[in-house]
Every structure is written in C-alpha cells, then in structure tokens.
Amino acid sequence: MDIRARVREWLLDDLGHAPFQIEARSEPVSEAEIRAKSEGILAGGPFLGVIFEETQRLLALDSPAPVDIRREKEDGDAIHPGDLLAVVRGHAQILLKAERTALNILSYVSEIATHTARTVSRVGEFPETFRGVLDTRKGRPGLMYFEKYGARVGGGVNHRLGMFDGDMIKDNDIKVAGSIGAAVDAQWGKRYMVDAQIEVQSLGELDEVMADGRVHMILLDNMDTETLRAAVGRTRERGAASRTGKRYILEASGIKGGDLAEIARTGVDYISTSAMVRSAPPLDFNMKITRVL
Numbered sequence: 001m002d003i004r005a006r007v008r009e010w011l012l013d014d015l016g017h018a019p020f021q022i023e024a025r026s027e028p029v030s031e032a033e034i035r036a037k038s039e040g041i042l043a044g045g046p047f048l049g050v051i052f053e054e055t056q057r058l059l060a061l062d063s064p065a066p067v068d069i070r071r072e073k074e075d076g077d078a079i080h081p082g083d084l085l086a087v088v089r090g091h092a093q094i095l096l097k098a099e100r101t102a103l104n105i106l107s108y109v110s111e112i113a114t115h116t117a118r119t120v121s122r123v124g125e126f127p128e129t130f131r132g133v134l135d136t137r138k139g140r141p142g143l144m145y146f147e148k149y150g151a152r153v154g155g156g157v158n159h160r161l162g163m164f165d166g167d168m169i170k171d172n173d174i175k176v177a178g179s180i181g182a183a184v185d186a187q188w189g190k191r192y193m194v195d196a197q198i199e200v201q202s203l204g205e206l207d208e209v210m211a212d213g214r215v216h217m218i219l220l221d222n223m224d225t226e227t228l229r230a231a232v233g234r235t236r237e238r239g240a241a242s243r244t245g246k247r248y249i250l251e252a253s254g255i256k257g258g259d260l261a262e263i264a265r266t267g268v269d270y271i272s273t274s275a276m277v278r279s280a281p282p283l284d285f286n287m288k289i290t291r292v293l
Contacts, residue, residue: 044109055098115280116154132157138274213242222254232267
C-alpha cells in the first residue's frame with residue numbers, strides 16, 4: 001500500500017483542494033509538544049513524519065528544513081495522561097495544518113494497540129501449544145494496513161492483509177464449488193509460495209478436509225470448546241495432511257466474546273478475533289505550540 005498516497009487523501013479531506021496562499025517568510029518556525037490525554041499503549045509514531053512531510057508538500061512551502069520530530073516515547077510503550085510523546089519543530093503552518101490528521105492517526109492506531117494488548121492479556125499464561133491471537137480482515141476500508149500495525153504493536157499476530165496475500169476457502173467458496181474437494185481444486189496450487197486455509201463449521205467438514213489430504217491450515221468457525229477439543233484431538237491423532245506432509249495448524253474463530261484462556265487450552269494454535277480492531281475504546285492526544293522561534 002502507498003502510505004504517502006493515503007496520507008495525502010486524509011490531508012486533502014481536511015484541507016480541501018483549493019491552493020493555499022501562504023508566504024513562508026511571514027510565518028515563524030514553531031515548536032510543539034504532543035502529549036497523551038489517556039492511558040494506553042502508544043502506536044503510530046512512524047506515521048507522523050510522513051504526515052508532516054506530505055503537509056509541507058501540499059502547502060508548497062519552500063521551507064529551509066523539514067519538520068524535526070524528537071520522539072520521547074516509542075511504539076509499544078505504556079502511556080499515561082500528561083506524558084510527553086514527541087516534540088515537533090517546523091514551519092508554523094505545517095504544524096497547524098497537520099495537527100488534526102496527525103492526532104487522528106495516532107489516536108486510532110494507539111486505540112487498537114491498547115485494546116489488542118488487553119485482549120491478549122485475557123489469555124493469561126499461554127499454553128505451550130498456543131501461538132497467539134490473530135486479527136482479521138474485518139476493519140475499515142482503506143485503514144487495514146494501519147489497523148494491522150496497531151494490532152501487531154499491541155502483541156497480536158497479523159492474519160493476511162487481504163485476499164492478495166493469502167488464500168482462504170470459506171463457506172461461500174464451498175457452496176459455489178459444490179463440495180469441499182471441488183473448492184480445494186479451484187484454489188490449490190494456483191499461486192507459488194501461497195498456502196491455502198479452509199474454513200470448517202463442523203467435525204464432519206473437518207473429516208472431509210482431512211480425507212482430502214491437501215490443506216493443513218484449518219479455521220474452526222463458531223465451535224464451542226467441547227467441539228474444539230474434539231477437532232484438536234482428531235487432527236493431532238492424524239498429525240499432518242496426508243498429501244503434503246504438513247502439520248495441521250488450527251485457528252479458532254467466531255468466538256463471540258468467549259473465554260480466550262479456555263479456548264487456548266483446547267489445544268488450538270491460534271484464536272482470531274475482530275474485537276481487537278472493532279471494539280477498541282477511544283484514546284485522546286493533544287498537540288500544543290510551546291515556543292515560537
């Protein structure tokens with residue numbers, strides 16, 4: 001994804017498309033502080049530089065130097081109200097025009113990182129067999145990259161970014177193809193170095209996948225803990241997909257607020273949940289001019 005192009009879209013949404021008439025020499029260089037107003041986990045710091053750079057480009061300012069950002073906190077750090085996160089120095093108009101976009105993306109990505117950290121902590125001490133909590137593709141159009149970055153900072157594990165970087169055979173694919181085997185035929189081996197994952201909603205469908213012997217990554221959708229344990233038992237007894245020799249990897253999905261620790265103890269490798277992104281509570285930040293140089 002072109003991050004700079006996305007940032008320019010955000011800036012134009014705020015600034016409009018009319019040309020700016022700003023005389024650079026008439027505006028002073030200023031210094032501002034970005035501070036936290038909420039408690040959480042910081043994320044999104046690396047995007048600040050791009051936002052200020054693209055603001056300068058849109059304003060067409062012949063400023064002698066780019067905006068300087070001195071970060072006092074790094075992504076992944078715990079933050080509290082009043083904490084100084086960064087000191088920003090540059091042409092006053094760049095700081096003023098970029099302020100809201102910078103704070104919006106910092107808030108949004110930090111909200112996701114914070115909620116992800118809290119979600120992951122609900123698993124408690126991971127069983128040895130458990131590999132992590134995955135995000136999903138359920139998010140806001142155009143913001144997927146930033147959402148997944150926030151989830152990763154918060155301790156989550158990224159699932160595929162989109163349909164382009166991973167093949168998943170879902171219930172609708174099976175319905176269209178007519179059977180599990182036909183759905184696997186439609187996708188199997190079409191892309192080099194891309195493995196397929198298949199969604200199953202019952203132990204009977206799981207048995208069909210294992211009988212086919214090709215797909216080793218299986219999403220166990222909307223199953224209670226008893227059924228999850230049974231699914232884990234069947235795949236671990238089999239060990240690996242018969243036609244590829246790859247060990248079965250199991251992901252529990254559709255958990256709907258279930259006990260993550262209990263689900264992890266069933267023996268699944270991963271739990272996926274959209275809650276890390278879609279249920280993130282708000283976090284707030286501010287940016288104040290502290291010096292006019």
